[in-house]
Amino acid sequence: MATMHDVARRAGVSVSTVSYVLTGTRPISAATRDRVLEAMAELGYQPNAMARGLASRRSNIVGLLLPLTGRALGATETAFVTGATEAARQAGYHLMLCPVGPGDTDELQVLATQGLLDGFLVMEVGLTDQRVDLLRTLDSPFVLIGRTADTDGLACVDIDFEQTVEDAVAHLVGLGHQAIAYVNHSSASLAGGYGPAKRTELAFEAALERHGITGVMVPTEDTASGGRAAIRQAREQCPELTGVLVMNENAALGILADLRESGLEVPYDVSVVSMVTSEVVADLASPPLTAMTSPGTALGAAATRVLLDRLTGDAGDPTYTELVPCVLDVRGTSGPARPRTRPTKAAPGRR
């Protein structure tokens, strides 16, 4: 590997001059610049990342804090990651995946103090999250993807759950639905203070009231069978329901299957809207899911930009919060509400 010394010698300049050409820190005459550039090209010179990092105390690497549950990531999380990675790359940064969950403070402590990372992107943020506290006291720059209960002084990028729920409910109400169920994350998530679960619960209640309709919320596991259980429970608690809002993609498919097996046709008898859903999964269902598509890639990219702005010093507001709602994609599982008579077996031929 050629070093800066080699380049300097070949171009007949000093090492520092080469450095200035590279970093643009000081003005260099066009003539010498060209000579240096040429020498670099001839030698196939590539600056050493470690040396640069040591001297400048910035690595151009940001860490992505992501609890690795052992189970696969959802499509939404994956989109976050790819969005963030791509955005970082375009800004000349690298992205390091760090399996650090809300409780792994020791891990994070090490990561943040060993000087490898310039800043952090924090995913899967709980309403109270030790990682946030730690990063704050260490004052490492960081941006949350998600939100804690108290976002004072924090930079956050998140899905606008309130708006998303409202939009979804409005869609159903617009189709004439008067009784809707909301199938939320598990009660464990709710109790554990998982932000999206809590926020959507509140938003759902608010939306019901605003539109003057009735509804129930049912928490359930994020699996197909969880969805099945939830829809049964919902129909029991609220037999007249014609609309279902469901938080989790997997649960959504379970609901669809269960309704079908119960002799109810979607969307003729019941409409289903899936929240925070990726297109791939929506298209997996048949009919394809009407869904609030999660802006995963965009969020990841936005978070990265916010963090990078902070790092390069031209930081604006340190309390910057950017909320992006999911957008409604009407596909095959939502339609006009049936009149409020007890549904008979679905009329054939309708789909």
Add this chain to the structure above:
Amino acid sequence: MATMHDVARRAGVSVSTVSYVLTGTRPISAATRDRVLEAMAELGYQPNAMARGLASRRSNIVGLLLPLTGRALGATETAFVTGATEAARQAGYHLMLCPVGPGDTDELQVLATQGLLDGFLVMEVGLTDQRVDLLRTLDSPFVLIGRTADTDGLACVDIDFEQTVEDAVAHLVGLGHQAIAYVNHSSASLAGGYGPAKRTELAFEAALERHGITGVMVPTEDTASGGRAAIRQAREQCPELTGVLVMNENAALGILADLRESGLEVPYDVSVVSMVTSEVVADLASPPLTAMTSPGTALGAAATRVLLDRLTGDAGDPTYTELVPCVLDVRGTSGPARPRTRPTKAAPGRR
């Protein structure tokens, strides 16, 4: 941040002694070791990753080369990533996600020469892959997750497609199926030399011959609608088919939906086995998919171990290849073959 100097002063030893305590490179008496350790603890000392990297020319970071298509990663790929990340962490390494596809040689050239990464894990390997050639000429240590056409002198970890196809076919044959379709990746993938597509095609043909049964292979897009199109085409080409093997999870769901809509009941009329499938997606379907579950996490971990062995020098065979077959998980979509009469509308009550 405390430095080694601080620790050395506090413990009353030289800097190099502190270093030896940390790295174990040379013997240190128990007494001084304890003193040094104590000083570290008191100061909350944390070695600087950059300085260490510069001096030792190893970063303890490995890069994961992964084309980011813009679309979300599949569950299998995600499992690879998490498995690799976790395994790296346990060995004291970090994992950096690098969006570098088979063609992005410039990107990779930079990554490999800037000295940030000790080695590479290469994902989504094509039958011929420029990344492999480049890494080879730069002689950076690397391990493939997947295989090129010619694996001479390469370290690979991959799914054992041949075995997986054979197992799947054997499962169907064991249930009495005599005519099976294989819904493969798209013809573009096949033409582009995508390893899994090609290998499974050959393995399927071999399995047909070995078992003395008939079948067709239909390439299709990796989407639900791709699956629908494929199953139609397959039934046209081979009306007597009772078994379907499908490469892609998304396509599998499409196939299930299409069969149901055609009045065929799974698994009574047709059995479906999904290849290289994750449990989450398998459970999304109803009935849940009988599948060859992909050992994603295990593969990622295995690849990492192989790479790390190579890095730490106690490398064994540089041509080490580890093949792991998917394992058959019988769920709800496979069952005994129907007698070979033309099926009438499925008898009710059966499932």
Add this chain to the structure above:
DNA sequence: ACGTTTTGTCGAAACGCTTCGACGAAGCGT
């Protein structure tokens, strides 16, 4: 008791870069 090895520690030289102060050479106004 003697050389000889082994053990434990030290000082200093890298590692390849950034950055700071210095300084001659131009360019400016007057």
Add this chain to the structure above:
DNA sequence: ACGCTTCGTCGAAGCGTTTCGACAAAACGT
């Protein structure tokens, strides 16, 4: 022609480690 600023470049001092050669002190064999 004069000092004054600006421009372009240089040398050297770090950045925080690892690692190598050296060297007392202790342990060994005879």
